[in-house]
Amino acid sequence: MNYSSKIGGTGLVGIFNNIAVENIAGFKLLWTTKLMLQQSYYKAFAAYAGCNLALAAAAASLCAFIAPAAAGSGIPEVKAYLNGVDAYSILAPSTLFVKIFGSILGVSAGFVVGKEGPMVHTGACIASLIGQGGSRKYHLTWRGLRYFKNDRDRRDLITCGAAAGVAAAFRAPVGGVLFALEEAASWWRSALLWRTFFTTAVVAIVLRAFIQICSTGTCGLFGEGGLIMYDVSAAKVTYTAPDILAVILLGTIGGVLGSLYNYFVDKVLRVYSIINEKGPAFKIFLVITISLLTSICAYGLPWLATCIPCPTDASVSCPNIDVSGNYKSFQCPPGHYNDLASLFLNTNDDAIRNLFSTSTIKEFHISSLFIFFGTVYFLGIITYGIAIPSGLFIPVILAGSCYGRLVGRLFAPITKLDVGLFALLGAASFLGGTMRMTVSLCVILLELTNDLLLLPLVMLVLLISKTVADMFNKGVYDQIVKLKGLPYMEAHAEPYMKHLVARDVVSGPLVSFSGVEKVGNILIALKVTGHNGFPVIDEPPFAEAPELCGLVLRSHLLVLLKKKIFSRERVLAGDQILRKFGAFDFAKAGSGKEIKIEDLDIEEDEMEMYVDLHPITNASPYTVVETMSLAKAAVLFRQLGLRHMCVVPKSQGRPPVVGILTRHDFMPEHILGLYPHIKRRK
């Protein structure tokens, strides 16, 4: 609970991010607008593109030189971590640093990227840091919250962090809990629901307090934003059969476009990963190229739009020369505004707000919406994968809401639903089509827009778009996890696993230890193999016949060897061994802090001595009989979140362990490598 409330501080990072972005991007846009008003159009472009370029280069440098792991959304990595994949440096303090500042710089640079994915990753990093008791490397430590005993506790903490990230990014506390449940976590326990709820409640309260403070104008250009980011509750929600037909069509096409988005992102990522592998210089070059392209689109395309006279009944000022808002003046004469500039020359948040704006049907030309939709869809696809922290939510919402508004305009003759609500439904259809979440998206959209009456339609659109998109490919995060080659355990066993048994996929020669083993043997096994778990077998005289004593972990062996509690004879040492260790010596160390084999300093004569492994052996490892269906073994492995599973023989008179199954033995690549004749069902 204590930790959860600390993670709640993620809300502060969220607010900080918001304030920084609004100020940096606001300053940039103000400068550009000022030069535009002086009709220095080339200067204005130079200022705009120059600012973008500088910010982009800064973000890329941070990413390329300090923490390459901070590039991208971060949600796939967090998802894989919560599935049990400890990827290197994903949650390191340097990643956290780059994620926060790189995200601010990247979003300010005008890229079509969001800060939501990075916020989730940031929340997870903060949680991890708190769980490890801070970072020793950077001399930031908290006493008292130093240790988290096991994988499960650490995973719970990271889950809370991810929930806090969403809660802070979208100001959607309940949506955060549901996101953690639906998308992030692989295992769910009722205790976890309570903990994530606690965390996001703290985030909500912190956010609320800061928004109240900022509303007095102490946060620079960050001003308005209440707890609800894109309020559409002003619109009247009434709909009848033709509206529902239009919405069903919108959902279907949205699902197709969403799955196409996933397809293209996948292709682009494959190309970019080749470029990015060539070195930091290439990474930065790629970022600069995309930045220039984005600047040219954002500044150049508004020239295609014709100026529109300001509406007479507008409650907001028009044309608007302020930092944000609708009705940008651009090159237009007084009393007119440029609708494309209102979308392009704004922060992404403001552009979305403009697209969601209700009761302003004719605010945007249909042609402008077409141009903006095409550009944003394209830029969103080619921007993800460059070396900056880049979320996927905002590009998808941006493209989706523009698509929705467009559909609303085209269906205007038969439907009475407000185009602002169509924009919201369009965003829902794109989100459903790319991310394939349901309840969490529903609640996030509800908390973003505060329109409860639209809920049945939002649910309908999500149902349709997800169903349609699922026919073509997987969700975007699953695709990225796969592309990165992370050994993600799916919740369900693959169909071909039903025709195999556990014994069939056990690989490699088994390395096992005796209950009281020679130090030299252990050292050799640790050096030669990369295994993290070894079965311990009791042999005579410690048992009548060889029998499985349990499983010992590499990390525990290293801790034991480091203390050098050896004996010359092959005898049981008993429980006093454990008394020589502190309560937390065997607790899981933070990343980069575990003992390495090079740290051991075993002398020649000690190699011949014995060490009793019983005290550190897990005497109740989960076991399966060798003839157990592989599908059922996979379910057991996944459901209980195991890392090792012992396969025991069925018939008697054989060694007590046939082998060890790990995550890698369940991967389709491994199994299909062993049995190439098995056809993989798509």
Next chain:
Amino acid sequence: MNYSSKIGGTGLVGIFNNIAVENIAGFKLLWTTKLMLQQSYYKAFAAYAGCNLALAAAAASLCAFIAPAAAGSGIPEVKAYLNGVDAYSILAPSTLFVKIFGSILGVSAGFVVGKEGPMVHTGACIASLIGQGGSRKYHLTWRGLRYFKNDRDRRDLITCGAAAGVAAAFRAPVGGVLFALEEAASWWRSALLWRTFFTTAVVAIVLRAFIQICSTGTCGLFGEGGLIMYDVSAAKVTYTAPDILAVILLGTIGGVLGSLYNYFVDKVLRVYSIINEKGPAFKIFLVITISLLTSICAYGLPWLATCIPCPTDASVSCPNIDVSGNYKSFQCPPGHYNDLASLFLNTNDDAIRNLFSTSTIKEFHISSLFIFFGTVYFLGIITYGIAIPSGLFIPVILAGSCYGRLVGRLFAPITKLDVGLFALLGAASFLGGTMRMTVSLCVILLELTNDLLLLPLVMLVLLISKTVADMFNKGVYDQIVKLKGLPYMEAHAEPYMKHLVARDVVSGPLVSFSGVEKVGNILIALKVTGHNGFPVIDEPPFAEAPELCGLVLRSHLLVLLKKKIFSRERVLAGDQILRKFGAFDFAKAGSGKEIKIEDLDIEEDEMEMYVDLHPITNASPYTVVETMSLAKAAVLFRQLGLRHMCVVPKSQGRPPVVGILTRHDFMPEHILGLYPHIKRRK
């Protein structure tokens, strides 16, 4: 998916229930009001109490004579079913019938009971009926949706039904999904999230459509009710430090009062169960007594209130002689209203709406609120447990919102928060204190009241009240499950299980079969024991040494024996046995439809014949080694939703199975009976 959308029809039942209650109770209240206006006060009481009595007696008769299982909320039973406890007749068609009509009668009778719990149970019953392909007994069958292969599919369906129930009762589709997740289901899979979401989306769309139809006035006295039941979004939500202090205090006391509520409900239930066991007559007598008491309170207490002059600025008519709404005239002169009557002589829904009403600070006397709170708290406790379908949500919300409004009035000098919002927070604190849910309550309240800005405060109140109440006792549903003696498997192993191993709790002599077994032996085993699963052991000549072949289920044995595929010799029959069965012969039958041992007609000479059990043996049962920690075995059992688990020996040269563990072997009562010296931690 097909089934989910059918369950979505639960929305129809929800609307039907609503319309029926509003019409019956509305008629009753109209009649009473009319007599009051004629100043025939005794006649009015006779009419009111008489109607209540008749309705109550009808509900009680249905419950007592047709389906005793329909009494109470039904949520605990559904929860236990989803945990794997197949209680008799819980989901039978007769239960469904009584649940629907008993609930309508009970709520119309003016009891302090809700229709929400019964709606959840109704949803589950409908789901079960659809899953079984209708009821053969009542000649209602659907072809094509006849069979659900296994426990898991059936559970998934029931979970969707429970979600649909909440969605229909509260008009809260997302809340329904979360309720199913947080409170009802014991196992959760990502596929289930999608299915419940689909179901509640259909419910939402059906509800929306019917509300639209009813809004034209075709549903009798049921008129207004939109998709949002208690809209408080009109209130302005601004709060500062003193408000938060008041809210924290409200949450704390609400938690205490909520846990006290649970305590009293438990005590009253124990007394009532003694009375109810004596027979239907006693059940009906108890219901009639409580009905009279309720009528006396509802009609008598308003006389204590002094008449209040109508507000001059009221937008609604005052005094109101209409069927529902605020400002009931009662005995007051024209231009005045009786505030207590506005609460008591109304349907529960309207009373809650009145308590939630915003911008009407002085509508109720503080003394009236005190009287109403005490009465409702008391009536709610003594009403649950009588033989009518009775939900707990409404009594708790009623008492809680009155408590909240009271706190709001008392804190009026230091807080500016609207008393209507205080009422909402009070309801949240009571719900948190009794039911101990978090996210689902949050979303249900959000969907009930449509006030997103209050979300941080609602979360805060839920956190506090749940934390406070958890210090005293368990949630009310858990208490009832325990009281009913249902063998509910907790998600977490009890601490004392860590000191035991699987072997320690295996009970009774093991009954096992040979791979090819004599028919007579099987029949005797089925008759003598009540076991549902038997290990099958291969012996020479079918194996070199005795080894575990798998596990066979009682139901499958009965199906096999019924077909009489026996042989005179002890030989393997091979796979052709299965060809004699249809695809669904081994599917789990609906309740009451499975083959019973009395249905078998085995002749004397067949008793000496052999039957090959291999084709129906589950060859991959989950196993644990006898020395496995009981805590870990319990986790495995619970997480995978098992019904049987084989315990295998550790050392060689012993029979291949030590015993079978079932749900009952993990129950604290069983374990503490075997090892009385183990102290049970509270």
